[in-house]
Amino acid sequence: MNELAERVKEISDQNVYSCYLCGNCSAGCMFTDEMDTLPHQVIALVQMEDKDALEKNTSWICASCFVCSVRCPRGLDVAAIMEALREIKIRERGFRKIDLRKIKDIEKLPQIAITAAAQKFTW
Amino acid sequence: MKKTEIIEGYLGYMRESIEAVEKTRAKRLKETFPLMSLEEREKILKKFHPDYKEEAKRPAKVGPNKGDLMPHEVADLLEAYPLAKPKDIDLSKVDFDVDILIIGGGGAGMTAALWANYTGANAETILIVQKLRLGDSNSIMSQGGVQAADKPNDGPGLHYLDVMGGGHFTNDKKLARRLVSDAPMLIKWHEDLGVIYDKESDGTMVTIHGGGTCRKRMHSARDYTGLEIVRSLKDEVLNKNISVLEFTSAVELLTDEQKQVAGAVLYNMETQEYYVAKAKSTILTTGGFGRLHIQGFPTTNHYGATADGIILAYRVGAKLRDLDAVQYHPTGAAYPEQIVGLLVTEKVRGLGAQPVNKNGEQFVYPREPRDVEASAIIRECYKRNNGIETPTGMKGVWLDSPMIEILQGEGTIAKKLPAMLRQYKRFDIDMTQDPILVFPTLHFQNGGVIVKENAETTVQGLFAAGEVTGGTHGKNRLMGNSILDYSVFGRIAGINAAKYAKKAKIGKLTLNHVTKYKKMLKEAGIETDRKAPILLPEYRGEKVLSRTLEIF
């Protein structure tokens, strides 16, 4: 297992090598329009230890809706893999995906939304 | 019970005395020691109050109050030489050019800043300089409360009588009138700011007695009254973008050719750099002199209470008054050693705790004016020898705090005196179960800079408010009138300084008054290395001080 895949396994308990790249996850994903790379393609990158997987916007666009996880024929929790990719970045020293103090129109947002974003986009 | 064994915070021999206190408690709950008459008060003050010790005072040798008696510690500073030589200060380079300079960032300073702002002074044109952090002051430490005659059975007239009587009728009547008349308005202002006073469920203020009050008019915020007010003021000052310079003291006032005050020379305590601050009006809100440890007393005061304000004002020619009147709070902690001198708020007595001697006997009405109460405790300890001696040789009397729980219900102390409870708990003493040991402690500078009703001093361009001023309380301040003092006169100072700044024209900055003052000292034959203001007290260990080399 390559180092990146190892790291993903460590965080998500998912073995990316189980994936045979059928593309079911990408087919069901509601957010692919916004993604520069499809979910299964990102998994392929991890399999090949291509660190680009971390730079793609895929994991950040993922909304943790878990449709992919429910539909994976290999039983992979794809959303958890996306979370692992996010976590690897978030845990880097100095990395900052978002700035909570700079949320636009924050006066309109409910606590639940801010909390959800804070949980997924900050460590 | 071994005499030297510590049991729940107290030594064995103290426990024996506590047993005596417990024995008389039931009886004492039903009776209160009678109030002294005015004549009796006068007598006990003369005999036992530290202010009446002749050898502790001397007349000032120079300046506007030449010949007036004051404690040696104060006279020493008035007769000390300036910290900076005028020729070392380049007045042509102005670092801060503001409308209003406020020296001192406690309650008075912040109140003045806010009201100056409300009066139309832009936040950027107001500068507060503060020796410690903004708000670190005696104001934040005040626990018990603030007086205001706002209940139907009360009125400014009764409050006025209390103020005058407490001050032994030596007060400036106009200031006293202003103090009591503006009181409710300032409490209302606090309420609007969001200060959380203790209230009944219908909004009625919970008020209790203080020493020397005839009505229950002490408003409190648990026993963190000062903290609650100061943190709200601080929040508002910062919200309004009023400029603040922390860890910066004023070391000299500035004047112009017209001899009006025109700002101050500031000193960055960390970089040791001086700044020239030019101002159209200057407000002194520097507080008092507790850290001078007059007659060696411990003090309740904060670290920076070193009389800077009166020194600065005196050098520009402002007249002072009543500096011989020092307030000793009757109940400072006398045990354990770590907290000696810290305040045991008068609210403890207000809620029903009686002072009792080592035999568990009452010897004074619990809420006499502060100087009278303090004198009675000193008499009990040193004349009648009924005090309890601590391991460090101090003496004190018991304050029977468990009575509060009996009189007001269990849990009252935790609810109304959380700061006190915490302070003693830190040293294993549970004041809900055991009495606490107290002795008078240096608390307040009754006198100070003379001000008129509009908070102006006798020098043009210089305003003052709060503990640095004299007159309002005469020779003795009542509990709950210090927060009131800084609120009422802080507001007035802010408003009038803002108005004054609009019209004032400042000429060329000078330190001529300092040169003159130095000359005056020389002429009076005063030869000393002592310099003032001292800015901070010196508490370093003797051994260290005796071996200090000045190399850097």
Next chain:
Amino acid sequence: MEVLYYPGCSLKNTYPEFEKSTYAACEKLGINLVEIPEWNCCGVVPSLATDNVMRHLGAVRSFINAQEKGKEIGTNVVVTLCSMCYNVLKRVNLILKEQADVLKNVNDFIDDQPDYVPELEIVHFLNLLKNVGFDKLKERIVIPLRGLKVAPYYGCALLRPDRPKGVPIDDPENPTVIENLIRSIGAEPAEFPFKTECCGNYHIVFEPGIVEMRTKKIIGSARSEKADVILSPCPLCTYNLQHGNETLDRSEQVPVIFFTQLLALSLGVKSHLSTEMENQILKKIGGEKFV
């Protein structure tokens, strides 16, 4: 029936009508909701990182308080209304039941509270209703909402993921519990192919465009099925859908309400709907007499 109740932040702050209508309905149905004392924020979205146990602490602290309260009143059932809370609590509870090492880790860390013994059952209010029985529920209906077409929206958190096993309250691909509820209160469930689609979740904060794209589709689907209202079990979905509505013309909007509000209305108790909304519904069911 007495059960423990975990409200969550939205019901206390943003959407009190969700909680209030539930209380009203429960009173009618003889369900006594006992709020967990001092519950903590659940975190809204569960951490999927297996090595980040810290994220579970909020849920666990609430479990501990629930466990202690449960001992007092004799129940181990915790009901949630917010589907985000449900998802987090259910998931964390299952993890603690299955993974002794995580449980120990968490219990060791929380040294200021009693240990958690994972015996609580986390139940969503919809399942509680199901257990009461939709037939029985039908008998209690005072105002049958005949003629009202309702789009049952599930969102994600009630149905996915099935990891650990047991999180979904219904079939993740074809749930029916809300439809059953709709029928039992006399209304008609709309065929609603977008009922399990994601509203865009937390993207509302930094990428509202994504939410707008998602909710437009969801609302459009409800609209094309001629739904009068969208019924939501989730405060975040509700917020996002309402945000979506705001970006649409009035004619394209479909109002979003909480399922408990409609339930309360049909039970004849206070629905905490806006007056306008309530009148609209009553008008629709020909219930002018109720207006």
Next chain:
Amino acid sequence: MSEEKNPMATIYIMGKAYKVPNTLTIMKAIEYAGYRFIRSCGCRGGFCGSCTTFYRVKNDYKLYVDLACQKRVEDEMYIVQLPFMPAEKPKWDIDKMKPTTDEVIRVFPEIARCLSCNVCTEACPQDIEVMRAIQALRRGDLEDVVNLTFDCISCGACSIRCPAEITHYQVFQLARRLHGKYETIPAKHLMERVKEIEKGNFDDKMSKLMDMNVEKLKQLYKKREIEK
């Protein structure tokens, strides 16, 4: 107090060992050792929160926090002070706000990151249940927040230790002011008294008092009835 009578303790001030009498508070011990405070010393009485001190003791991994002016030294104590809590003070206009949690979270969205780890509570020298207060805020109960945090002296120890980087003391200040301003009932008697004074209802009486000589005042003073 002589050194013979009182046992000495060895303390490490920022790593350097000094022998000090073991009866001293940390603050007095630091001074005894020869330091002169400019920062980290304020009221010296437990109210201002400037002397926050972090320390460890021998054979203990735990990081303790206390106020230097209120804590007695122990032997083998490793001491450092927090002279300043690095944080900007966010500005707000209290007159334009509502007393809601959402309002507070909008100023301090980092509250949303609270993990419930309770490290803040462990750090509080005032024994405030800090995490509980943050959670009370999330529940929308401002009054509870006020009651839990009334004794907060804004020392910042909680905030230094918070993994979510919340500045609790600022959050609580806002919560207290919102509650105080909007959720407590204004005192009616106070409002009325302010109006009466503004109207000049007491002017005559006060003027009479002012004109009285001291003897007369003394008579009046003696005759005051003391409220029971």
